[in-house]
Amino acid sequence: MHVLITGGAGFIGSHLAEYHLALGDKVHVVDDLSTGQLSNIAPFLDDPHFRFTEQDILTWCELDHAVGWADRIYHMAAVVGVFRVLAEPIKVLATNIAACERLLRAVVHGGWRPQVVIASSSEVYGPQGRVALHEGMPLLITPGAPPRWNYAISKLADEALGISYARQHGIPVVIARLFNTVGPRQTGRYGMVVPRFVRQAVRGEPLTVFGDGLQSRAFIDVRDTVRYLDQLAQHASTEGVICNVGRDDEITIENLARKVIERVGSTSTILTMDYEAAYGQAYEDIPHRRPSVRKLHELVEHRPTWTLDATLDDLIARVRAEET
Numbered sequence: 368m369h370v371l372i373t374g375g376a377g378f379i380g381s382h383l384a385e386y387h388l389a390l391g392d393k394v395h396v397v398d399d400l401s402t403g404q405l406s407n408i409a410p411f412l413d414d415p416h417f418r419f420t421e422q423d424i425l426t427w428c429e430l431d432h433a434v435g436w437a438d439r440i441y442h443m444a445a446v447v448g449v450f451r452v453l454a455e456p457i458k459v460l461a462t463n464i465a466a467c468e469r470l471l472r473a474v475v476h477g478g479w480r481p482q483v484v485i486a487s488s489s490e491v492y493g494p495q496g497r498v499a500l501h502e503g504m505p506l507l508i509t510p511g512a513p514p515r516w517n518y519a520i521s522k523l524a525d526e527a528l529g530i531s532y533a534r535q536h537g538i539p540v541v542i543a544r545l546f547n548t549v550g551p552r553q554t555g556r557y558g559m560v561v562p563r564f565v566r567q568a569v570r571g572e573p574l575t576v577f578g579d580g581l582q583s584r585a586f587i588d589v590r591d592t593v594r595y596l597d598q599l600a601q602h603a604s605t606e607g608v609i610c611n612v613g614r615d616d617e618i619t620i621e622n623l624a625r626k627v628i629e630r631v632g633s634t635s636t637i638l639t640m641d642y643e644a645a646y647g648q649a650y651e652d653i654p655h656r657r658p659s660v661r662k663l664h665e666l667v668e669h670r671p672t673w674t675l676d677a678t679l680d681d682l683i684a685r686v687r688a689e690e691t
């Protein structure tokens with residue numbers, strides 16, 4: 368199979384590349400390295416089945432050609448991370464929406480119908496109550512939404528584009544609403560909590576919990592995510608399928624911090640910081656975020672193989688090796 372991955376030098380995209388190369392597939396990654404890193408794909412650069420193009424997909428003139436080559440496209444490229452969303456709210460909207468539309472338009476021009484997997488986000492659900500979030504529920508967007516919600520709005524627009532292109536042009540599309548994904552190669556630089564906590568604990572620094580720490584999340588290991596995405600792609604349909612991709616074990620951020628400290632055996636303390644101090648502006652967090660995995664498990668056979676503890680132990684070992 369020929370696999371094109373936009374944003375393939377990023378965290379999840381590089382794991383998709385690794386997974387498909389291991390299956391013997393040919394993989395073409397396009398990435399502008401805005402948040403992705405060459406080191407994420409360095410191990411594959413000598414693989415004859417692997418190709419990397421450093422380009423912005425908004426302007427890349429070879430996009431039509433690359434899309435025409437592919438049997439499957441994972442559209443992972445996006446402006447991501449709370450710090451970037453708050454710093455560049457217009458860019459989030461403009462890039463994320465335009466990139467997805469340009470990609471889908473290229474698929475139509477190609478005349479060939481590859482499976483298209485579009486990375487959406489659990490953020491589209493908005494601030495719901497303490498319920499398992501399921502694909503059929505109405506989504507919440509605050510009127511006059513502050514720029515913090517631009518990321519969710521951009522992902523919702525991508526979903527609408529994906530569904531519309533699927534139905535109007537007969538392109539098999541699946542939209543993956545990704546929940547908090549963790550694992551090797553994720554950087555804490557743009558606001559991701561687990562890599563930040565692990566590094567702080569290994570260094571014996573205080574773990575900085577933003578907000579009161581009672582907000583909860585459900586984490587999935589990226590190595591499970593890529594298997595889910597591969598199996599979901601096989602259900603891509605010209606109706607457009609929307610499906611959560613995550614695990615449904617919830618943990619509060621405070622308890623996550625305690626767990627990391629305990630597993631590291633660290634002397635670190637926990638430092639709570641209000642959102643304004645953390646982000647430099649007011650921020651409306653989502654109190655709880657847990658997926659319903661019912662639809663996911665109806666569609667695919669894969670079941671998670673990584674517990675949060677196992678992922679943390681793996682990350683701790685990697686950070687320890689880097690820091691010594």
Ligand SMILES: NC(=O)c1ccc[n+]([C@@H]2O[C@H](COP(=O)([O-])OP(=O)(O)OC[C@H]3O[C@@H](n4cnc5c(N)ncnc54)[C@H](O)[C@@H]3O)[C@@H](O)[C@H]2O)c1
Pocket residue numbers: 373374375376377378379380397398399400401402403404422423424425442443444445446447462466486487488489544545546547548549
């Ligand atoms: N990691 C998560 O927990 C999570 C949760 C929900 C959704 N997602 C979505 O999954 C996708 C991948 O996220 P990630 O965590 O791997 O983030 P990431 O930042 O590591 O990956 C995104 C990649 O896209 C690239 N990119 C951005 N704009 C580009 C452009 N215009 N042209 C080419 N490349 C571009 C970046 O350089 C980066 O390598 C994103 O669409 C993100 O919104 C991730």
